[in-house]
Amino acid sequence: MISEGLPRSRVAGLGSTGPVAWARHLTVGYRGRPVWTDANFEIEPGEFVAVIGPNGAGKTTLFRLLLGLLRPAGGELEVFGEAPRRGNPRIGYVPQTHLVDRDTNVEAVQLVRLAFSANRWLPNLTPGQLRSERQATSAALRSVGASEIASKSLGAMSGGELQRIFLAEALVSSPDLLLLDEPLANLDIRRATELVELVHGQVQTRNVATLLVAHDINPLIRHLDKVIYIANGHVATGLPNEVLTSERLSDLYGVPIEVLRDSRGNLVIVGDQDAHQDPAA
């Protein structure tokens, strides 16, 4: 379990052995209204973590904290052994909403290329810059199996194809922490399972710690190392088998919840309707 006192990264030094992210009594809120309180978690390199919870529970808020776009209201949070900062190049991020739509007639590979060294001004001036950009882009596209569709227009892509391109966009800068916000939304079960397999493959080959926000844990459950369950203003963290139990979830929501398991290991979470409301209401 989590050790008390100093962050482990400080104890172990700032080497690669420290946790990717570390939170202690972390509290977050907008304008003094808490979204959730007292979160404790530790994410190790190469861990695949699901962030589960009802709408409006504050799952994206957790990402905004890790990205340094939002300051904690209380407690401690460290990313790679330091306070979160915006623009950390070691984090890859796929947000839930995108500006790309049917009218975006831009070749997919261009988005991935722009994401590699996005912070640079001026177009590519030297052959070296162009070469490294091309190499990183084609490697990222290949690793998500999108080489064939890379020259397609973003506006002509299916939901599953777009998610693979966004994944390549996040992976092109070789991050050590990957944050995926609802990548499975709008995908049917087959495509969702395919994407989870793909992400899991990347977690293993790249040893990139990955947090994936989802509504439904079932497409993910076989691959997870850890679950962060956010509901009712509270955050529960641990192994899937520890967190996803009737006792823990009843405790979290404050109403009786039952976790049922089918013959294949799929979970059904049944509870009072009221429990799935905005905890801040």
Add this chain to the structure above:
Amino acid sequence: MTSFQWVWWNWNIIEDLRYMFQFQFVQDLYAAGTLIAILAGVVSYLVVLRRSSFASHALGHAGFSGAAGAVLFGINPFYGLLVATLASGSGIAVLGQRASHRDVEIGTVLAFMLALGLLFLAFYNGYATEAYSILFGEIVGISPAQVVTTFEWGIPTLVVLLVCYRQLMFASLDEEVADAKGMHTALLGFVFMATLAVAISVAVTVIGVLLIFALTVTPAAIAVRLAKRPWHAILISVGVALLAVWAGSFIAFYESPAPTSFFIVLIVFAIYLVVRALPSLARLRSWVAPASSRRSAAAPTAGAATPAPATPSDSDRA
């Protein structure tokens, strides 16, 4: 039909051009027009990518009140235009990239801006001609001073666009990730609006505020239908704008009753229609080839008798 004479069919074009370019005002028009077309072509690509066409329209209208106010107070209308477009561009930038969906707010403000411009002109004695040239562009040509102003503002703006190109592109395609990557998306929004404001302010001299859409939106709207690579699209966009300004000015030189801006808009519009019609034409060809009437082609027996060439849209629901 009317007094149109398509003189170039009868005369030697080279000879015509040599004659035309003897005049200083023609040289001025082409010098300024070329830079304006390049700038408008580049900026219009970002306008289309960022879905800011309505904002572009609004900036033109705001520019009208600025120019009219400047005329009233005896200032160079260009600076009135620039101040008004920059101010309203900044206002729209504050609303964020999704400002393109704020059409009610922007529309309300721009109606007020137009009314303000009308008021300024009502107080001004030279009313008709000044209003006409701001609304529809200069008819007779532009002054050497305007050429200088166009270059003074146009060249630095192109440099800014070149420097910010990558970041503007990325922020236009994926603002949230750009934000997380530590890019200054709000600043980039301002930069974009400022370049648009300058592009509009210089373009108004040839095309006027009411027709600004034809140079700051339509060239790129044509280009994105033809190319999915940004640099290709930008080149096509600039090409369309250049063709329209050059050919429009050429035709207008011989057809003095019709203003330059009319021909510029006409050319851009004609290209747009053709490009819009291209997919339909391709579809029409596949319809016409197997059967003379749509109904017989759709009937299963007719379809079996004369197999239609499979188009992508047909094949996925076989």
